[in-house]
Amino acid sequence: MGYNPDKPMDGRLSDLGPPHYEQFFPQVIRENKGKWLWHEILQAGVLMHKSETGAEVYTVRVGSARLISIEHVRELCDIADAHCDGHLRFTTRNNVEFMVDAKEKVQPLLDDLASRGNKFPVGGTGAGVTNIVHTQGWAHCHTPATDASGVVKAVMDELFEYFTSQVLPAQCRIALACCLNMCGAVHASDIAILGVHRKPPMIDHTRISGVCELPLAISSCPLGAVKPAKAVVNGKEIKTVKVNVERCMFCGNCYTMCPAMPLADPDGDGIAILVGGKVSNSRQAPKFSKLVIPFLPNNTPRWPEVVNAIKGILEAYAAGANKYERLGEWAERIGWEKFFEVCEIPFTDKSIDDYRLAYDSWRTTTQFKYTSHTASYTK
Amino acid sequence: MGYNPDKPMDGRLSDLGPPHYEQFFPQVIRENKGKWLWHEILQAGVLMHKSETGAEVYTVRVGSARLISIEHVRELCDIADAHCDGHLRFTTRNNVEFMVDAKEKVQPLLDDLASRGNKFPVGGTGAGVTNIVHTQGWAHCHTPATDASGVVKAVMDELFEYFTSQVLPAQCRIALACCLNMCGAVHASDIAILGVHRKPPMIDHTRISGVCELPLAISSCPLGAVKPAKAVVNGKEIKTVKVNVERCMFCGNCYTMCPAMPLADPDGDGIAILVGGKVSNSRQAPKFSKLVIPFLPNNTPRWPEVVNAIKGILEAYAAGANKYERLGEWAERIGWEKFFEVCEIPFTDKSIDDYRLAYDSWRTTTQFKYTSHTASYTK
Amino acid sequence: MAKHETPLLDQLESGPWPSFVTDIKRQAEKKPECWDILGILELSFKERITHWKHGGIVGVFGYGGGIVGRYADVPERFPGVEHFHTIRVAQPSSKYYTSKNLRQLMNLWEKHGSGMTNFHGSTGDVILLGTRTENLEPFFWDLTHEMGQDLGGSGSNLRTPACCLGTSRCEWACYDTQEACHSLTMHYQDEIHRPAFPYKFKFKFSGCPNDCVAAIARSDVAVIGTWKDDIRIDQAAVKGYMANEFPANGGAFIGREWDAFDIQKEVIDLCPTNCMWMEDGELKIDDAECTRCMHCINVMPRALRPGAQGGASICVGAKAPILDGAQFATLILPFIPVTKDNDFEELIEFIESIWDWWMEIGKNRERVGETMQRVGLPTFLRAVGVEALPQHVKYPRENPYVFWNEEEVEGGFERDVQEFRARHAA
Amino acid sequence: MAKHETPLLDQLESGPWPSFVTDIKRQAEKKPECWDILGILELSFKERITHWKHGGIVGVFGYGGGIVGRYADVPERFPGVEHFHTIRVAQPSSKYYTSKNLRQLMNLWEKHGSGMTNFHGSTGDVILLGTRTENLEPFFWDLTHEMGQDLGGSGSNLRTPACCLGTSRCEWACYDTQEACHSLTMHYQDEIHRPAFPYKFKFKFSGCPNDCVAAIARSDVAVIGTWKDDIRIDQAAVKGYMANEFPANGGAFIGREWDAFDIQKEVIDLCPTNCMWMEDGELKIDDAECTRCMHCINVMPRALRPGAQGGASICVGAKAPILDGAQFATLILPFIPVTKDNDFEELIEFIESIWDWWMEIGKNRERVGETMQRVGLPTFLRAVGVEALPQHVKYPRENPYVFWNEEEVEGGFERDVQEFRARHAA
């Protein structure tokens, strides 16, 4: 049997959906679903949940590069087979969780993981840094302004101690998206690493009529920067578009709609850092991340400027915030002007919103703190 | 001498500006300007300021209708002559202040004021209701959707006890504007009384070409509801405009620009109540007033619905707020859903913003309080 | 003029608050045209609609503002208010008067006008309410010649500036609001009287962040006092408050039984920046964290005072809601000295940098706050030569839509798509 | 395929975090096309730019999504990745697996694909990264026939729904996220596989307001658990926390020396609604004031639990920033039951009321949140038959620009201007 290209519809199955989750439950989960009473983190990366039946489940959380090979998955399976009756799960942030039903099974599992080099770091729980959710970057996508996996590796190497410990004032969620499409929750992360373009699209006049619908390309631009135009290609006048570069904010939506308008560029592209977002409704409502560093270069392979900037912010936060305070809650409490001061981030007008709804962010009060920035006014 | 209409420019003086303020200072003010140390309200309407020279000035604050006659002003002058060496001032909220330089001069002044009927109520200080700042209304303006002085009289009669006492949790500033132009600070008042139209403009085709520039009329509409049109007037086709009533939000800007587009109407016009604004930077930044009652009718001469609504809000606030808490601070602390509940104001979709920046006001969190409004969901 | 039946208005004569109806009636005894004011107003109360026509262009020679034209739409019924133009007379700073001055003005108004006034208009002028066109020039002549006074603003010009009473009677004023207001008013007489702007423009001066003239809500340039050094503390007076020797908030709560004063609850806990605490019986303030909100000072006026090094924060662009919604003024200059010593140089320079720009690019009927919104705050800051500060915003931008200038980007914007295609097949 | 020099990527093999470079190299030993993955990526690292072409429409018969086409722009140098299409395989709810299942899937991918994967994609799918067009149908055949599994979504359709682990291992889940996610995924197979919407549409299911699947930030319909009764308190455990018998926040702070647990500072003072207090040694909560933010429960998991009457708040319209800026989802239904007992009736009905409306009026490439912004929240509420509640907004409108319908206004909109003029001369 198998697929027969000559009769593609013969015997075709479709709309099966995903497998039912329950068949994949470890026994202790199956038996105690809905009965859990409380949990406790025993050490960074090791959780215990207690059921009303008295049962306990011990979860060991393991970091993962997300971009993983078949071999790596098979190794995960080996570990699950050896310790967890062949069960495992992945978290919403791409960590791997191994569960066992008795405390004594934890240490052997940890030992096994440790024995496998740096492949299975244990951590990512509580008041620390867990895995960086990220996207494709140069490994797969057509619109990135930076890489994903490479940046994440560089950053996580540097923040590793915060993955394996819980010494921050609260959880700190880092996310990366390689372009403004922001596949993920970069717009609501404690620290967000965002690939940004800074050059307007080029127009490939020779190809545009073949691959784009011009009206769609024109209407794709939120700022109306794409205009109808004419060009001469091979001595023939054709209809095409032009870009008013003054109005372009490098969002890339035109390229999404029209392949003949590439905007990626080695020098133009790089990374912006946004901070202070959150998702949970705990204490304060969800918050958007705020752009505090508009651009850092794609300094491959280890993005030292990006890594340092993030480390600096994280350490200033760790030193300054109160217990339970998320990064954004801290920045708001001390005031964003103080944030820039204590993090030693130069303030630029790029951090002042000038898009839609911008007025909301203007400071319409005389309440402010004097900082290094105002020194020239108060000297 | 005097004005000579035949030689209007002869001997003309201009650009003199206002008189210099200093010549109007009572002596104690002149001597102590810049030297004041602290103040104390001795009773509602009576302030004492202490100078570093040891001098004291006692200020008696007196309510005023603002729309006052020559005779009334002369009577104010009589009082100033009798008690204050001929000095007086007006506050930024249209109250009158009489100042004396010794405590023993206060009571005779108060007695005199009291002897003159209800013309000179003493109060308006501290944690109370001071004068309602307001506008022209039917007494003078061409665009009002309600009266000004009449509504203010009706409301102040009812709130009088709060003018002459200081029993609120904080100062409560009430303002009235008779149309959306909002001459004043209605947009930033604890309680705002706002005249609103609810019918789209009529088009006076017979007059429009004479009195309006059509392009200005068309561009005046923030929602593009005014469109070029043609009409037949006296058998002749003329250029005019039409209004897409679906898009009209009754702002009246077209009428401001074009007299041939009146929108006032006995049934259409009335009052909206907005609350929770503030101006001072004390504790919290300035806040805009929020629309909580979209419409109450112009029920002349005493606007009972308006008066009751305001009294109800004020009393709920007085009962519920903490000391120092302005109305808007209180509403935000308890949550706007609770505000509607405790004030027993029916919530309507008119209170949900659907203009520019509207998204900012949407509740993008799961944090909310259950109230009477959610009863059907939780039954 | 005839006396009219005013059954509706008559109902506004009762009640404790001063009655404008009673007042107009009293005036009508001397100036019968006031019966027509009552008559036309009664008609409006009856029909629930205004009876004033739209606008009307009147004025005095050489001025583009100061008078608001007004005509009745039922002139035959109320001839006394057929013309009913408003005259805006520029008020003195902080609205102190002598009875002599006011009587003189009232005499002029008795001679030339309706007999009714507003003390004051929302912008700050003395409003003389209602006169005929032919009275305007004679009134103006008398006002200037007999009183040495002048009209205020209306139209697309600088409107009559206004201020709180400032140092004249307030212990908190951080600069001399009256002098600033007066000086700039005199300095800009031309801008007040001769419309040359895209739309109206307003200055207001408050001596401290309490903002008693509501500057931040309704002025294109709001000059709001603040200080750059530390809050001055009198620890003995702090103890006095704690011992309940002085009333909280300068007596603002006298009349209601609140709990005994509690410095922790009423001052320290309400400080928005949490920068106060008690230590060894003394009140401490970490002034570097203070945002000078005034709350603690308001509550304990005998113990706390603004710093000694006063000046002002300048906020720009407030306005009422037409068209895009109301705006508060935005903080642009965190601190500048505001002093007669150098003729308010910093302030004047800044104001003119705004005008130079706005007069060039502002659209007709576009308030400066709207122009700021249209071009964006960064562009505005560049236009007026102010370096971007974190103090300009409540929080940094929440979207990633940054405009870069070509010069800021290595290699500029020009690229060769052929060359690109050579490395990247389509 | 040839092994390439990768001096830049090699530098990502050091350091404590797992190295994807090392991993790809290991895989390349078995699947040599992985050398080309490294090669093309190294080129990107060198040139600091992507080497993938724009899009590419590929798929399996009958489905409009589930595959993202991708071609290299330097195919001649890296033929192993000339085609490099992504396959999105629908994940089981909450991403529990058996090794058996995963091994089977890996075997298929070894047979048909590149050898590299993402566990998981941001939406939730298993991402099988890179294969040739001709492998798509055979892979799909095997996936469906051998494993009984299916593709997830891409394109303008319902995207693969995702959920937090919910009741399976979390004590706080207020409804069964897994069952809801699975049931709706099965119910809407057609909507997932056959694009019929104006743009993508996403469901996410979190069991409580902690929102561990970030639903409120990135789903068009976010189903977020909450409760309608009172927080359950175990006073003995409260005492245990106060006596430092249990670690705060379920041990989240183990590893740093914080001050000893202080229930006042860490719980009561941080409650955003200030609705908690201690009384006679017991913790009290005024549940009518509680906004169910989870903080107190998070801090004292052994003492506090969500109420027993669980359900969900439904928020609508989250999305990433393109084009108008990011949106969080807006609270629309404050509380509904979410239960298999009635096949999630309330939820399904609500979702379909959104779709009915959005499919009619949504523009091409307009997320439902954008459509909501375009028409305004009141119109949206009417369209989906939800009565306006104060809970829908953070605060009431700040502008006076109310739209009234003709029926709401006495006498309607039609008026006769002649009649008006008869009473009001122009």
Ligand code: SRM
């Ligand atoms: C396993 C996972 C759910 C899943 O289905 O996979 C999960 C599991 C738990 N979360 Fe979570 N959360 C998980 C992603 C999230 C996310 C989503 C995200 O980060 O993308 C959030 C929202 C993040 C945000 O707000 O920006 C999230 C916000 C929380 C919070 C709220 C914390 C706060 O104060 O804001 C809690 C409560 C707490 O930690 O006190 C919480 C608490 C918990 C608890 C304690 C719930 C329980 O009783 O078991 C679990 C262990 C926490 C821990 O790791 O310390 N979980 N949690 C996710 C693990 C991701 C990972 O590998 O690191």
Ligand code: SRM
């Ligand atoms: C006389 C006047 C200034 C003037 O130049 O005319 C004035 C005078 C004083 N104000 Fe004011 N304020 C005056 C209008 C304002 C305004 C403007 C307005 O209402 O339109 C505001 C902003 C209102 C707002 O925030 O919405 C204003 C907000 C304050 C505040 C801030 C209170 C707060 O907590 O928000 C204080 C401080 C306080 O009262 O504790 C204050 C305090 C004071 C003090 C105590 C200042 C002082 O040390 O002398 C004065 C007496 C207060 C009192 O009446 O209880 N004054 N004050 C104005 C009197 C208006 C009236 O007749 O009622």
Ligand code: SRM
């Ligand atoms: C007289 C006065 C109201 C009062 O009773 O006190 C007034 C009366 C008028 N205002 Fe005003 N405004 C008055 C202070 C204000 C204020 C308050 C202020 O200046 O502090 C504001 C809000 C602040 C601001 O400027 O934004 C104000 C915002 C407006 C607006 C809306 C402007 C905007 O940008 O949104 C208009 C509409 C316009 O300009 O066409 C307006 C227009 C008008 C007009 C000229 C009517 C019109 O549509 O052309 C009114 C003439 C009324 C009449 O016939 O007597 N008036 N107007 C105030 C001036 C008296 C004075 O000089 O002291």
Ligand code: SRM
């Ligand atoms: C694979 C994945 C990233 C990843 O590495 O995990 C992804 C990859 C792409 N996304 Fe995404 N998105 C992915 C999850 C998301 C998410 C997160 C989520 O679903 O929770 C978001 C933000 C939430 C949202 O929907 O708003 C997201 C917001 C976008 C957008 C912006 C949509 C918007 O309304 O603003 C685009 C642009 C578009 O649709 O044209 C986009 C477009 C794309 C495209 C198809 C590129 C394009 O311009 O057409 C990417 C294909 C990459 C490739 O070649 O592999 N992707 N995308 C995620 C899907 C995997 C999966 O199925 O599990």
Ligand code: SF4
């Ligand atoms: S964020 Fe942009 S570049 Fe990255 S995977 Fe998504 S669409 Fe592609």
Ligand code: SF4
């Ligand atoms: S990148 Fe964005 S802003 Fe620039 S032209 Fe393209 S669509 Fe317009």
Ligand code: SF4
């Ligand atoms: S608020 Fe409107 S109606 Fe009232 S005075 Fe001002 S412009 Fe006239």
Ligand code: SF4
């Ligand atoms: S009233 Fe306002 S919204 Fe209506 S037509 Fe006139 S300008 Fe437009």
Ligand code: SF4
């Ligand atoms: S603004 Fe400040 S300085 Fe001016 S009167 Fe009010 S409290 Fe005094």
Ligand code: SF4
């Ligand atoms: S002025 Fe305001 S911010 Fe400063 S110490 Fe006092 S209360 Fe705190």
Ligand code: SF4
């Ligand atoms: S969202 Fe709530 S129920 Fe779901 S895993 Fe997180 S804490 Fe548990």
Ligand code: SF4
């Ligand atoms: S859940 Fe949040 S709001 Fe409710 S009592 Fe606990 S901390 Fe307070």
